[in-house]
Amino acid sequence: MERTKETIRRCFIIINVIAVGIFVYLIFNENNLTKEKLNEKDKITKEYQVLMNDTSISEKEIEEVNKSIDELEHVDETVKTIKEEVFKLASNVEQKIQKNESKMKIAYLTFDDGPYYNTYKVLNILKENHVKATFFTTNVNGDKCFDNRNYECHKLYKEYAKANHTIANHTYTHGWSRGLYRSTESFMDAVKKQENLVKSETGLITNIVRFPGGSGTPGKTKGAAMKQALYKAGYGWVDWSAQDGDGKGVSSLDEARNIFKKSIDNPIEVILFHDYDQKTTKLLPEFIKYLRDRNYILLPLFYESVMINKK
Numbered sequence: 001m002e003r004t005k006e007t008i009r010r011c012f013i014i015i016n017v018i019a020v021g022i023f024v025y026l027i028f029n030e031n032n033l034t035k036e037k038l039n040e041k042d043k044i045t046k047e048y049q050v051l052m053n054d055t056s057i058s059e060k061e062i063e064e065v066n067k068s069i070d071e072l073e074h075v076d077e078t079v080k081t082i083k084e085e086v087f088k089l090a091s092n093v094e095q096k097i098q099k100n101e102s103k104m105k106i107a108y109l110t111f112d113d114g115p116y117y118n119t120y121k122v123l124n125i126l127k128e129n130h131v132k133a134t135f136f137t138t139n140v141n142g143d144k145c146f147d148n149r150n151y152e153c154h155k156l157y158k159e160y161a162k163a164n165h166t167i168a169n170h171t172y173t174h175g176w177s178r179g180l181y182r183s184t185e186s187f188m189d190a191v192k193k194q195e196n197l198v199k200s201e202t203g204l205i206t207n208i209v210r211f212p213g214g215s216g217t218p219g220k221t222k223g224a225a226m227k228q229a230l231y232k233a234g235y236g237w238v239d240w241s242a243q244d245g246d247g248k249g250v251s252s253l254d255e256a257r258n259i260f261k262k263s264i265d266n267p268i269e270v271i272l273f274h275d276y277d278q279k280t281t282k283l284l285p286e287f288i289k290y291l292r293d294r295n296y297i298l299l300p301l302f303y304e305s306v307m308i309n310k311k
């Protein structure tokens with residue numbers, strides 16, 4: 001028993017080191033390194049040196065721990081811990097960006113209204129480009145959603161989870177014209193129903209909401225009560241700061257491209273897309289390159305992010 005405890009303790013230390021490694025890799029190896037960035041890398045590396053030194057574990061022991069990691073029953077828990085560590089570090093970077101203490105830039109790609117049969121195309125593009133994104137899911141397409149090869153949309157929940165994207169909540173019904181915002185109860189009911197659907201498909205709990213139509217849609221008074229209810233239920237919410245206009249039915253690729261480029265100007269951007277939109281799907285590789293060329297790091301949203309409103 002003692003040995004198991006010790007092994008687990010060591011695993012956590014190693015996981016910390018791995019998380020730092022992944023994060024430094026994410027931030028510094030996906031973009032071109034400039035002198036300024038290298039200095040920043042040194043700064044961050046030094047900051048986490050303390051953590052690394054704290055390990056005081058020999059190589060042989062690390063080998064042993066690695067073997068034990070393979071034997072661990074709860075592999076999902078391990079992945080979860082690594083993700084939590086990475087998000088903690090990302091949240092530190094966000095705060096530095098906001099205080100103007102860092103020149104780093106972060107973009108969160110978000111896709112609303114799926115799963116839809118077009119979603120698997122979006123997932124493939126993200127995979128090819130090594131991007132983790134956020135999907136604000138709804139059941140609005142329901143059980144009727146199949147593609148021409150009879151691919152069931154519900155199966156996509158597992159695909160989101162398998163690829164480690166963030167699955168967020170866009171309410172079960174989505175229909176604000178059909179009474180979604182009638183009352184706090186009707187709204188929270190639609191949030192909970194979607195939470196249950198995601199949980200039954202993936203075992204994961206959603207904790208980020210996007211109001212269909214945006215947070216202003218229910219009106220000021222009703223909206224404030226709904227935000228309170230969300231907070232009490234452990235949720236944060238987020239709108240968006242950039243987009244390509246795909247939710248408003250842009251007429252051409254050029255128009256979508258122009259709206260997108262004009263909207264990117266903050267060091268932290270939450271970008272609104274829809275995974276049903278063919279224009280966005282076509283332009284997505286170009287958009288990813290555009291952001292990376294401007295030194296944006298692309299991350300999935302997480303509850304602790306400064307972009308997630310908690311009141």
Ligand SMILES: [Zn+2]
Nearest residue numbers: 112113212213
């Ligand atoms: Zn929507």
